[in-house]
Amino acid sequence: MKTIKVDFSAIDLAGEVQLRDLYQKRDLGTFSESYDVTVPKHGTRIYRASADRRLERVRYEAEAGYNSVYQEIKNNQSEKTGSYDANTNCSGGYKAGWLGSREQNDLQWRNVFSRQGGKYQLTIGYLCGESRSITVSVNGKRVQTVSVNSGGWDKVGRKVLTMELLPGYNTIRLSNASAWMPDIDYIDVVSTVPADVGSTVSDSPDGHKAYDLQGRLLGKASRRGLVISEGKKVLH
DSSP, X not given: OEEEEEEGGGGXXXXXXXXXXXXXXXXXXXXXXXXXXXEOTTOOOOEEEEEEEXXXXXXXXXXXSBOTTOOSSSOXXXXXXXXXXXXXXXXXXXXXESOBSSTTSOEEEEEEEESSOEXXXXXXXEEESSOEEEEEEETTEEEEEEEEOOSEEEEEEEEEEEEEXXXXXXXXXXXXXXXXXOEEEEEEEEESSOTTOOOEESOOOTXXXXXXXXXXXXXXXXXXXXXXXXXXXXXX
């Protein structure tokens, strides 16, 4: 057997979280911050989780992105279809490569969540040993075409630009219709104005829940610097 701690913020949930065991078909109760799961050898546990609050994720790995023409039967280079390959230089251990050279050979994240919408900073982590370009689109509308070069195919570079998201779920798409794109490691999506924030105060009463600027629930020991509590910026 092995006990695994599930951090609710890692699955984009905050506040009170209700768990249901789908194997045993019973509710387990309400929890906060985390839950310890004991899994037997060769076993599986499946739960359904619902929470008070859906967090805004910051990092979206390339290997979790969707390639519109992905296939593994023919040579992806000649067919101009993307691939997902292991790479120890990348944050999740994988990258998306052989993207571009036609409009359909793209990389999309279709469920980028924003609570209230507004302006966001988009950081693209990429690998490229020569100058290549990426066209960034959000919800079907072109935002910007950027030229990038990380200085090597084993070196991750970063390109930062601004964009606007709608409340709810958004689609971010990277493409190049006429030439190869760089390999992609990840994207980071960070709001430039935190949602539900009022005035700044010096401290907050004990017992109030606190969140970081990306909306992740914080324990008392990790409340350092600027946090959000009771709808306000709080300096600890």
